[in-house]
Amino acid sequence: MRRILPAIIPFALSTLVLSPGLMAQTLRQSAPHVHGITHVTIALENQDLQVELEAPGINVVGFEHPPGDAQQQAQLKAALALLGKPQDWMQPADAAQCRLADAQVTPHGYDTTQTEGGHEHADVDARYDYRCAAPDALAHIDIHLAERFPATHQLVVDLVLPQREDRQVLEAGSYRVRLAP
Ligand SMILES: [Zn+2]
Numbered sequence: 001m002r003r004i005l006p007a008i009i010p011f012a013l014s015t016l017v018l019s020p021g022l023m024a025q026t027l028r029q030s031a032p033h034v035h036g037i038t039h040v041t042i043a044l045e046n047q048d049l050q051v052e053l054e055a056p057g058i059n060v061v062g063f064e065h066p067p068g069d070a071q072q073q074a075q076l077k078a079a080l081a082l083l084g085k086p087q088d089w090m091q092p093a094d095a096a097q098c099r100l101a102d103a104q105v106t107p108h109g110y111d112t113t114q115t116e117g118g119h120e121h122a123d124v125d126a127r128y129d130y131r132c133a134a135p136d137a138l139a140h141i142d143i144h145l146a147e148r149f150p151a152t153h154q155l156v157v158d159l160v161l162p163q164r165e166d167r168q169v170l171e172a173g174s175y176r177v178r179l180a181p
Pocket residue numbers: 033035056057058064120121122
């Protein structure tokens with residue numbers, strides 16, 4: 001499926017002041033790494049709905065380094081598995097008849113072969129592609145991420161819709177992203 005989201009990245013980058021040391025991380029990741037905050041970008045174009053997630057590892061895995069023992073190994077595996085099954089925690093409005101076409105979960109900083117000296121953080125990115133038969137009926141998307149991952153205190157949601165762009169912040173306890181004005 002064609003990618004919708006990269007078109008917004010230059011806008012996000014232009015709002016940041018870049019220093020050379022931050023460049024590598026910033027280019028990979030458009031949102032700042034703040035523990036407790038997970039960034040979600042929702043883009044709708046025709047029938048294609050794309051949801052991208054950028055989560056500090058602490059929010060979803062519980063630690064930010066390569067697993068040190070079997071328990072951490074299992075913890076990482078369970079987190080990635082849950083993120084790979086968005087039907088368990090994310091529901092586009094039924095009326096829009098969205099079907100999940102693809103889910104990709106990408107951990108950064110959890111592979112020992114990637115570890116560099118001084119690397120202090122780790123993240124998990126995810127991307128979900130849906131095809132919606134009735135996109136005009138997509139009034140909301142419920143994202144129960146904070147319930148499944150209690151270290152997530154806030155979801156910062158950027159909407160890129162055909163008619164407008166918007167940002168909504170969901171505090172713990174709220175889960176509904178409203179796409180209709
Ligand atoms: Zn961190």
